[in-house]
Amino acid sequence: MLLDAQTLARLKGVKLRARAVMEGVLSGLHKSPHQGQSVEFAEHKEYAPGDELRHLDWKAYGKFDKYYVKRFEHETNLRSVMVVDASASMGYGSGAMNKLEVATTLAGALCYLLVRQQDAAGLALLTGGKWKDVPPRASAGHLNVLLETLDATAPGGGTDLGSAADHLAEVLPRRSTVIVLSDLLDEKQDALKRVLALRQRKNDVSLFHVVDPAELTFPFDDPTLFLDMEGEGRIEVNPREIKESYLEEFHAFLASVKAACAEADVDYELVRTDEKLDDVLLRYLGRRGRRK
Amino acid sequence: MTFGNPWMLLGALGAFIPLLVHLFDRRRPRPHPFGPMAFVLRSQKRTASRLKLKRLLLYALRTLILLAIPLALARPELSRDAQAAQIVKGPAATAIILDASLSMRWTDGTSLFERGRDEARDALKDLLPEEPATVLVCTSSPATPPPPGFDRARLRGLVDEAKPTYGAADLSRCMEMASRSLEENPMAAKRLVVVSDMAASAFRLEAPPPTVKGPTGAPVKPEVVLRDVAEGREALNNHAIVDLKVEPALQAGPRSFQFTFTVRNFGTEPAKDLEAAVRTGETTLAKGFVDVPAGGTTQKALTVRFPQGGTVVGQVTLASDSLVEDDRRAFVLPVPKALKALVVNGAPHATRYRDEAFFVDAALTAPGSPVEVAVRDSEVGLREDFSAYDLVLLLNVPAPNPEEAARLEAFVENGGGLFLSMGDRVNTEDYNQRLGAVLPRPLRVVRTSAERDTDPEAETKAARLAQVKQEHVLFSPFTGRAEEGLIGARFYRYMLLEADNPASPGASQVLATYEDGAPAVAVMRKGKGRVAMFTSTVDRDWSDFAIRTSFLPLMQRFAAYLTGSLEEREEVRVRVGELVTLRPEGAQKVTAVKAPDGSELPVKEQPDGSVVAGPVLEPGAYSVLGADGKMQPALSFAAMLDPAESDLTRVPQDTLTAYFGEETVKASSGDEDRPTVPLWTWLILAACVAFFFEGTLLRK
Incomplete structure (x- = not known):
């Protein structure tokens, strides 16, 4: 069942929307990859609420008087983190859903898929200029935590993808899957570079570039006072006069992002907020399937 | 500059509308929070200078449109008529003198005489209703003009019927005649309007300028309006055959003649490879080419051997220029019989x-x-x-x-x-x-x-x-x-x-x-x-x-x-405008003299037996008819143009002004015949172009 953006928007909450999208995706998939378990020790990790108690390393506790949890290679089939940009600019939407709603729905659907496959899924939310992490887990109960967290996310604050990338580089073990959902409207010049640098740490990085159709086509006619959603900036222009120049700039930006992703071996997916999200996911998963 | 509808000029105030809109239009723009503000800012900065120029252009074009339309509706016209109107201000008895000399036949598509006729009509049109007028067509023998009157239709008829002649015109004499005619009118102010190409040969500047009797009986200078039909041209280029000699060329055989014609270039540029030919009817008997330096004279000799004796009527021709009449000369040649x-x-x-x-x-x-x-x-x-x-x-x-x-x-x-x-x-x-x-x-x-x-x-x-x-x-x-x-x-x-x-x-x-x-x-x-x-x-x-x-x-x-083949009469050399005296011998009788165009010249028998015909009005071969109605070759003759009329050197405006007196001369453009485009059409055109570009700019 493929749901268009309008239909999806009528569904209240990320839970429902993500589920609807996930079901649409599942009906489009033909096989589910099976990943075997491994017991090979990989590293220690400081205990955090929610970690399996059975993996608590009592010897280490004896040595350091701190709780450490043992991690193993291929402990799960996949360890994924959805990095969702919830900055103020993500709150822009000219259609049924704004960019944040599209991003959280996509993140929720991916969490569904991952958990259903007994893969671990976590979240890293950038909202109000602060980070909110939900560590990856594969338990069914964790899915509710993820979806509720996404549901409670509201746009606000500035975009700081660079520091988010740095943060993830610290906390994420190698070979994790990082899925970034953002409009990439970060004022800092090296933000994208730092996000893409995650790939250099053997992480599997995917980038969902969420854009609104109005940003792509600039369909304004009358003189407009444009207000900056992440700052105090404002400018009065006649959109017809700058439309050509704006489109040139914006499409050059899209092309540069796409080219940088290709260069860094990062999956790039341009997501319009008016398109069917299950299509987006099928397109994404299909491409990844072909790569493997 | 004059305006047909001057009150329409009020509409020109509309030109301020773009400025007022710019100053007072304060529409509040719709606020719109937008994510990619950086791109909007960059685009705005990038296009700012171009937009400024565009706005300036739009402002100028809109102002032009709003200015040009009311100006066009006011129907502006440039100077000439205004100047003419200014000249005729103040009622004056007016004599219009139309130069009908040979030089007025000079043409560059439209002959100077045609322009002159238009000028004369305009001069009549420009007269005030209370101004009496007369018209004098100035030829080599001008007729006394009618007394000044108000019958404009009759005067216009005189102008319409006027034809250019082949002779010289003495404008000084014509102005004198016109002045005398004006004296018959009691109106104090007098005016002479001279419509001419201002060729130097038409003026006798050594003679005193024309005067009319003033209110006290003392001579006063009339106002002189010069309508120069060749205005704007420093010189009217022309070359002409100024002389022709036909002599037997015994060395070339019996009935051979050498035609020596003198070609003069009155222009300021050298004439090269001019074709010179001797023709009878449509047949070219001899042909050559001649180069004449600017202002110079060259002789060309062509030899023709006639196949049989008899009287030959033909013409020598020169490559045509703007005055074709002096590029040919007729001859009547008795060729001895065997x-x-x-x-x-x-x-x-x-x-x-x-x-x-x-x-x-x-x-x-x-x-x-x-x-x-x-x-x-x-x-x-x-x-x-x-x-x-x-x-x-x-x-x-x-x-x-x-x-x-x-x-x-x-x-x-x-x-x-x-x-x-x-x-x-x-x-x-x-x-x-x-x-x-x-x-x-x-x-x-x-x-x-x-x-x-x-x-x-x-x-x-x-x-x-x-x-x-x-x-x-x-x-x-x-x-x-x-x-x-x-x-x-x-x-x-x-x-x-x-x-x-x-x-x-x-x-x-x-x-x-x-x-x-x-x-x-x-x-x-x-x-x-x-x-x-x-x-x-x-x-x-x-x-x-x-x-x-x-x-x-x-x-x-x-x-x-x-054997009678040697003509006893002297070669008759007659110029256009002159009388010709024919001396019939023995049984010869002159009953009529026919001009080249078929018309008959007045003929008068003299007590000594000679016959005076003429005046000769056009160049070419004239046939003398005898009692039997047949052409008498021995008496037939060719008439030629006065070479002085081929010299189209013009009198400078300053010279004429000095001659007539600066206080009396008014110059008037002679270029009426040039297609005059009223100014308003250009304004409409400008408005349309501005409208087009304004639309184009707006779409960008």
């Missing part, structure tokens, strides 16, 4: 140069001579049928018998030519008795001026020709150096003649005499024919004239004269 001459040799001799007829035969059969000669001795020659010949020459011939003499007389009566020369074999009594009817004067006795064989001073004592009537056609070429050939001849012996012919007193004419007054050449008309007597020998027996350079041409002219 003549048959019987030479009766009275003293043949085995040695050719001692033969009586040797020198005459050589002269008449020289190259280029149209005479075919048959030489016979006396016995045979006098028995010939004279009617088979045009000319009989009796050279030292014994007197013919009565029967032969009667035939000779009949021959002369019927139009034949008879030439008699003396010698030892001429018996005076027999000649007087038998040929008395055809002798110009009876023979008296032979006189010996010097004995050549015995007297060593014979050469100095020998008689010479003393008086030669060079005005007679027979001797007309023998002037200047050519005369030396005549007066250098020595005559040792010659026949004395009686004072007059008793049979026909006064009929004979002595054309040349010796130093003692005795006739050397006597001629006489007899019936339709002519007789000429040479009182010495035509060989070297009595004189050495036969070996003189003048002998050959004189003998040829004798032959031509006696």
Whole structure:
């Protein structure tokens, strides 16, 4: 069942929307990859609420008087983190859903898929200029935590993808899957570079570039006072006069992002907020399937 | 500048609308929170200068549109009419003088005269209703203009009917005539409007400028309005045939003529490879090319050999320019017919140069001579049928018998030519008795001026020709150096003649005499024919004239004269605008003179028998008709243009202003004929273009 953006928007909450999208995706998939378990020790990790108690390393506790949890290679089939940009600019939407709603729905659907496959899924939310992490887990109960967290996310604050990338580089073990959902409207010049640098740490990085159709086509006619959603900036222009120049700039930006992703071996997916999200996911998963 | 609807100019205030909109339009823009503000800012910065320029252009274009439309609706017109209107302000009795001289035929698509006519019409139109006016068409013989009046239709009719002439026009005289005409009107102010190409030949600037009687009777200068139909042109380029000479070209054969025409370039640029040709009808007889430097003169000679005798009417032509009338000149040329001459040799001799007829035969059969000669001795020659010949020459011939003499007389009566020369074999009594009817004067006795064989001073004592009537056609070429050939001849012996012919007193004419007054050449008309007597020998027996350079041409002219093929009348050189005097001879009658366009010239017979025709109005060949209604070639003539009219040098405006007086002269543009585009059409065009560009800018 493929749901268009309008239909999806009528569904209240990320839970429902993500589920609807996930079901649409599942009906489009033909096989589910099976990943075997491994017991090979990989590293220690400081205990955090929610970690399996059975993996608590009592010897280490004896040595350091701190709780450490043992991690193993291929402990799960996949360890994924959805990095969702919830900055103020993500709150822009000219259609049924704004960019944040599209991003959280996509993140929720991916969490569904991952958990259903007994893969671990976590979240890293950038909202109000602060980070909110939900560590990856594969338990069914964790899915509710993820979806509720996404549901409670509201746009606000500035975009700081660079520091988010740095943060993830610290906390994420190698070979994790990082899925970034953002409009990439970060004022800092090296933000994208730092996000893409995650790939250099053997992480599997995917980038969902969420854009609104109005940003792509600039369909304004009358003189407009444009207000900056992440700052105090404002400018009065006649959109017809700058439309050509704006489109040139914006499409050059899209092309540069796409080219940088290709260069860094990062999956790039341009997501319009008016398109069917299950299509987006099928397109994404299909491409990844072909790569493997 | 004038405006047809001046109140429409109020609409020009609309030009301020764009400025007011710019100043007071404060529409509040719709606020719109937007994510990619950085791109909007960058785009705005990138396009700012271009947008500024665009806004400025839009403002200018909109202002132009709003300004041009009301201006166009106000129907503005530029200067000329305004200036003319200004000139005619203040009522004045006005005389419009339209130059109709040949130079006004100059054309560059539209002739100057056509422009002049339009100017004259405009001048009439510009008159105030209370201004009386008259029109004078200025030709070589202008008619007195009607008194100034208010019948504009009649004056306009005069202008419409005016035609350019082929003659010169004296504008100074025409202005004087117009001034006199204006004096008949009581209105104090007078005005002369001169419509002309201002050619220098039309003005006599050495004469005082025209005046009219003022209110007190004292002469005052009238206002002069100059309407220059060639305004804007410094010079009117023109080349013309200014002279034509047609002379026999004996070296080229019989009936050959050399046409020497003088070409003058009145322009400021050299004329190269101008085609010059001699034509009769559509046939080109000879053609050449001529180069004429700027302001210079060149001669071109073309030789034409006519296939047969008769009167040839043709024209020489030059490559056409803007004034074609002076690029051709007509000619009426009598081409001698082939003549048959019987030479009766009275003293043949085995040695050719001692033969009586040797020198005459050589002269008449020289190259280029149209005479075919048959030489016979006396016995045979006098028995010939004279009617088979045009000319009989009796050279030292014994007197013919009565029967032969009667035939000779009949021959002369019927139009034949008879030439008699003396010698030892001429018996005076027999000649007087038998040929008395055809002798110009009876023979008296032979006189010996010097004995050549015995007297060593014979050469100095020998008689010479003393008086030669060079005005007679027979001797007309023998002037200047050519005369030396005549007066250098020595005559040792010659026949004395009686004072007059008793049979026909006064009929004979002595054309040349010796130093003692005795006739050397006597001629006489007899019936339709002519007789000429040479009182010495035509060989070297009595004189050495036969070996003189003048002998050959004189003998040829004798032959031509006696057969009537040598025109006795002088070449008629008549210019357009002049009267021509025709002198019919003998049975000739002049009943009509037809112009090239077929019209007849007025003809008036004079008490002395001559006929005055004309004035000649156009150049070309004129046919003179006789009593039988047929053309008389001998009287027909060609009329030519006055070369002075070909000189189109213009008088500078400053010169004319100084001449007429600066306070009285008003200049007026003469370019009415140039397509005048009212200013409002340009304004509409400007508005449309501005509208188009405004739309284009808006779409960008």
